[in-house]
Amino acid sequence: MGVMIVAGTVTLVALIVQRAGGAVTGAMPAVALDLPAGTRILSVSGAGDRFAVLVEGAGEERRILLLNPRSGRVVGEVRPRP
Numbered sequence: 822m823g824v825m826i827v828a829g830t831v832t833l834v835a836l837i838v839q840r841a842g843g844a845v846t847g848a849m850p851a852v853a854l855d856l857p858a859g860t861r862i863l864s865v866s867g868a869g870d871r872f873a874v875l876v877e878g879a880g881e882e883r884r885i886l887l888l889n890p891r892s893g894r895v896v897g898e899v900r901p902r903p
Contacts, residue, residue: 852893854886871896 859879866873872888887897 852888854895857881 854874854876856876857878860881861877863875863877863883865875868887870890872890874886874888875883876886877883882903883901885899885901886895887899888894889896
């Protein structure tokens with residue numbers, strides 16, 4: 822009986838520790854952005870559940886690309902007004 826109590830307690834503690842640690846997410850896959858030659862990445866930052874990448878092209882205005890961190894795909898684009 823004592824062995825079952827100890828085993829149950831160990832199992833309970835292991836489950837609590839596992840769930841308290843949160844879900845482990847994989848790393849963002851490598852992303853190849855199809856940007857024109859001469860385009861520069863000025864900054865990258867987190868934006869909610871997305872990554873925001875500020876880019877500026879030769880002869881183009883700055884724009885913000887929104888990337889999905891799970892797929893690495895561009896899911897949106899913001900072009901600030903002058």
